[in-house]
Structure formats: structure tokens, C-alpha cells
Amino acid sequence: MVQSKTMYQCAVCEETAVSWSGRCLSCGEWDSMNECRVPSKTKRIGGKVLSSLSSELSSEVMRLSEIQTPDVERLRTGIRELDSVLGGGLVKGSVVLVGGDPGIGKSTLMMQLSMSLASGGECVVYATSEESAYQSKMRATRLQNDVAETCPELYIIADTNLSHIEEAVEKHKPAMLVIDSIQMLFQASYEKPIGSTSQIQHCCMALVQLARKRGICVCIVGHMTKEGQVAGPRMLEHMVDVVLTFEGDRHDALRGLRSIKNRFGTTLEIGLFEMTGRGLSDVEDVASYLLQEEHEGRGSIVCPVMHGSRCLLVEVQALATGTLFGQARRRATGFDGSRLTRLAAVLEQHAGLELVDQDVYANIVGGLQIKDPATDLAICFALICARLNLFLPRSISIYGEVGLDGRVRSVPHGGQRQKQVSKRGFSNNMVPITRQQGELQNAFHFASVGDLVTYIQKNGIYVPTNNRLSDE
Structure with a gap:
């Protein structure tokens, strides 16, 4: 039996220490050291834990001119402003993180994206961990009355267990998977509390591997802290391919979608939407709207x-x-x-x-x-x-x-x-x-x-x- 010992790990930079301290000596964050148990045989390099999931991989050294660059295959969303921010659509095999304040319209945007792809014949799995399947259907019906007829390939799963979501992906083989939200997700085989930084990071890594393996687009909804950052470990933004922030005043109709990270396009584009009773709509003439x-x-x-x-x-x-x-x-x-x-x-x-x-x-x-x-x-x-x-x-x-x-x-x-x-x-x-x-x-x-x-x-x-x- 492998013995384990108690360590303390920073929730921000993942630096480990043998004793607890009020401030991380690596990144300087206060009250970020959490207790964790690691196998005594775990390798440690530079104060950071290397588990079996991050085993060293050998790779052949190649000249830059010899590396093949395949064409990026994009999936058009059908939402003009969103396609503009993404650089032309969703890239297959990519992971997109969408953050924003509560009530700003993150779930509405993801539901409209799912409905747009499903109405075009694509299969979409929408995993909601904060609403029941009935509530999700009510949201979709408010956006479009005949959603059941126009989106036959839109599947809803109300579950927080990542293993069950992976089974749904294996069964339906969708073009896109939506996770709403990552803070409520957990994997039973990983013994950490729901919402903890370790659990969030573990689930995000599993979703990244799923996207790469299946070649599907994974859109993850994340909550924002009062400092304006995505809740959870800072590593979360480094693991995904695209980070979008949904901003604006929840009491005002205008919304802005900004890209702060995009491995497949520019971060200069900003999408503008108007929140209406039928969901989000593209703002055609922004100057006329504001004036x-x-x-x-x-x-x-x-x-x-x-x-x-x-x-x-x-x-x-x-x-x-x-x-x-x-x-x-x-x-x-x-x-x-x-x-x-x-x-x-x-x-x-x-x-x-x-x-x-x-x-x-x-x-x-x-x-x-x-x-x-x-x-x-x-x-x-x-x-x-x-x-x-x-x-x-x-x-x-x-x-x-x-x-x-x-x-x-x-x-x-x-x-x-x-x-x-x-x-x-x-x-x-x-x-x-x-x-x-x-x-x-x-x-x-x-x-x-x-x-x-x-x-x-x-x-x-x-x-x-x-x-x-x-x-x-």
C-alpha cells in the first residue's frame, strides 16, 4: 500500500510546502495554502508535485520548417458577433472558457449557441449542473418556441458527475459539449470536495483531454470573483484555448463579449449584444444604439x-x-x-x-x-x-x-x-x-x-x- 503524507498546496500557483503559512512564499497570495495528501513516492521538482498524470513524455526534436501545419477546421456558430470574437468560429478539438458576473447572460449565450448549432444539423450535448432538465427546456423555449422541432439533436443532461457526462459524449458523439458550470463539476474517482481548486483543475484537465481525443468543441462556463477573475485556480485559464469574458451591467440591455486569450485568432475583436425578452441579439449599428x-x-x-x-x-x-x-x-x-x-x-x-x-x-x-x-x-x-x-x-x-x-x-x-x-x-x-x-x-x-x-x-x-x- 502506498503511504501518503500531508502537504500544503497554493490554490493559485500550486506551489507546495511541508507546513502551513498564511501567505504563499512563491506568488505572495494570502490565505491560499490548502491541505492535501500526496503519495510519499511522488516526485517533486522545484517545489512542485509531479503526479503520475503528468509523467514525462519524450518527443522528437524537429526543425521548424519540418513541422506540418494542418488547416484549422472551424465550426460556424451562426451568431455573427460570437464568430467575430472567436476569429471565424469554434475550432474543433478546442476548449473555450466563458466567464462573467451572475445574471449577465452566460447560460443564455451558451443555450443560444447550442440551439444555433443543433438547428443546423450538428449534435450538441448541454450539461447543466445548476438547473434541472425541465428548467433548461423552459429557458430554451423562452428563446424559441419551436425549439423541440428545430433542434432535434440538442441533448440535455442535468448532472454534476463528469463520468456520466463523458458517457453521454461517448454515446451521442456530439460536435460540441457545453459545461454549465465548471465550479459544480466533480469526478467521483478524485477524492476532493466539489468546488475546490483541485477538483476544478482535475475536471478541466479531463475535459481538455476529452476535446483533444474526440475532436469536439468544449465550451465551459465559469463564475467570476469580485476581483473580475474566473473563480478557481489560475491554471484554469492556461489550460484552455480561448478565454471569453461577458461584461456589462445586468440592469442594462447592452452586453460586451471580450476575448482575453485566443490561440486561434486575435484578441482585439469585441462582440456586442442586446439582451431582449427573446435572448441575446447582435447589435447591428452600435453608434445608433448608443446615441x-x-x-x-x-x-x-x-x-x-x-x-x-x-x-x-x-x-x-x-x-x-x-x-x-x-x-x-x-x-x-x-x-x-x-x-x-x-x-x-x-x-x-x-x-x-x-x-x-x-x-x-x-x-x-x-x-x-x-x-x-x-x-x-x-x-x-x-x-x-x-x-x-x-x-x-x-x-x-x-x-x-x-x-x-x-x-x-x-x-x-x-x-x-x-x-x-x-x-x-x-x-x-x-x-x-x-x-x-x-x-x-x-x-x-x-x-x-x-x-x-x-x-x-x-x-x-x-x-x-x-x-x-x-x-x-
Whole structure:
């Protein structure tokens, strides 16, 4: 009988130690050391355990020119935005991990994907561990009333035992397997608690081997932590081929599907969906969708931003009001809050805008998370208008990056941005000074935030603030 001994393994980096400690000495994570039992004959290299499942494999050394590169066989999903993010469809034999906040629409997306493939004649096995088979059918019926007739090759298995799911795959030989979700899956032969990092990693490895062996696509749904990472071991993202994150506000209709890892395509594409009563639908004209309610108001401006490889027109809003606290607050929605704090400091230092006693709020309408630095100038514009109680006509758009010295810097894809705003009918555009500024029509060029303040004070229309109601 093989004896075993107690060890402690980090749930993040899998470093092992003979004694428990509050912090992993390898990766620095706190409270990540979990007790585990390993065979005494297990080999240890560099502090990491090598079990029999990870035995050393010999491989022939080959020249790069001698390696055969077969054509990648893709499976079209029938969902335009999803195919765009994946790079043209699902690759056979690949594993896709889809993460997102609760209620964002992960299961809805996977069910629509399954129905789309099944209606095209492909066999799909949908393994749900969080719903019963009846609940899954109700979800599918809400998405499409005649799903039973149009998707005869869609099979539902409500089970958390991975061995039973593997038997279903062996029986039906599907083109795609959906696991919803990996955190609830377990294998009876592996004696670890359900949901533990070791159990999740073991099940994921088994699914990867299943996909490679059968040549099927495996889509895994994963929950997200409050830090925005997929729950479970960090190794989970390294084991799969594609990692997708589903983002957006669950109370808003717009959803964004972003690829943060893709071994078969680019990670620059972003898919946009609208959540409706009949499920997720592709957003045809994103600019029209985000700007469907056009109005003129103080502290509001349109900015062309690059969201992946697309140019979107988003509305940037700002509000400045006297603080009721000892320290003024800075709150941002739709972009990094530290940028708002930095831009407020730049406006105070280089433009003379008094914000030290003002609570400042900024928002990008639509629920998207924007990382494009071109929104810096738009945020500054909205803050200036909000603070000075001025507004300019809605026919203006603005973009540019603002440095700590108060200078406005140019950003990439200027031609694409100008094309989009011109298409939408914006006659006046505020842009940074560039070498190609002569090519831009109806454009005002700014070198610093001070120039922006001067322009707004000269051309802005004053809007008096509303008087507060008082008791008679």
C-alpha cells in the first residue's frame, strides 16, 4: 500500500510546502495554502508535485520548417458577433472558457449557441449542473418556441458527475459539449470536495483531454470573483484555448463579449449584444444604439472611441456639485476611476478650474467599460461644462489623450474616428494637433486643456442652475 503524507498546496500557483503559512512564499497570495495528501513516492521538482498524470513524455526534436501545419477546421456558430470574437468560429478539438458576473447572460449565450448549432444539423450535448432538465427546456423555449422541432439533436443532461457526462459524449458523439458550470463539476474517482481548486483543475484537465481525443468543441462556463477573475485556480485559464469574458451591467440591455486569450485568432475583436425578452441579439449599428436618445445638455459630449477594432460613438457625461463631506469625492462609471482623479487634478493645475470643493461624477452611457485614452479630452470637456454651467450644441464631438502636463496628445486611428463622426452628422470636431490636421474637415485643434477652457468660455451657452425647493 502506498503511504501518503500531508502537504500544503497554493490554490493559485500550486506551489507546495511541508507546513502551513498564511501567505504563499512563491506568488505572495494570502490565505491560499490548502491541505492535501500526496503519495510519499511522488516526485517533486522545484517545489512542485509531479503526479503520475503528468509523467514525462519524450518527443522528437524537429526543425521548424519540418513541422506540418494542418488547416484549422472551424465550426460556424451562426451568431455573427460570437464568430467575430472567436476569429471565424469554434475550432474543433478546442476548449473555450466563458466567464462573467451572475445574471449577465452566460447560460443564455451558451443555450443560444447550442440551439444555433443543433438547428443546423450538428449534435450538441448541454450539461447543466445548476438547473434541472425541465428548467433548461423552459429557458430554451423562452428563446424559441419551436425549439423541440428545430433542434432535434440538442441533448440535455442535468448532472454534476463528469463520468456520466463523458458517457453521454461517448454515446451521442456530439460536435460540441457545453459545461454549465465548471465550479459544480466533480469526478467521483478524485477524492476532493466539489468546488475546490483541485477538483476544478482535475475536471478541466479531463475535459481538455476529452476535446483533444474526440475532436469536439468544449465550451465551459465559469463564475467570476469580485476581483473580475474566473473563480478557481489560475491554471484554469492556461489550460484552455480561448478565454471569453461577458461584461456589462445586468440592469442594462447592452452586453460586451471580450476575448482575453485566443490561440486561434486575435484578441482585439469585441462582440456586442442586446439582451431582449427573446435572448441575446447582435447589435447591428452600435453608434445608433448608443446615441439613440439625442439631446443637448450641460456636461455631456460625444466621443469616438476604439473598442477592440471598432470605432464606437459614446456619450460622456459629467456632474460637479458642492461637496458635503470633508474630502471631495471622485466617482467614475464605465472607465477607471483613477483616470477621473488624475484629469481633475490636471484641470485644477493647468486650466485653473476649481474642483477642490466639488464632488465630481463621470459616466460613459451604455454600460460598456472603455479603456481608450482618447476619452480623456471628452471627460475634461464634460467636467469644464458641468463646473461652469455651460453647454455647446450637440453637433460637436471630441477626442484626445491628456498628459499630466496638461497637453493634448494625438491618438491612433484618427481617420477611422473622423469617418465615424462624419457619418453620424457631427459637423464640428475637437481633436488634438496632429501632422495630418490639414486632412480633417471642420475640426478645432487643441494643444492643451487651457485652450479647451478658453474655447468653451468663449462659445458656450450659460445654463443657470435650478433653485432648490424651500418650505413655505
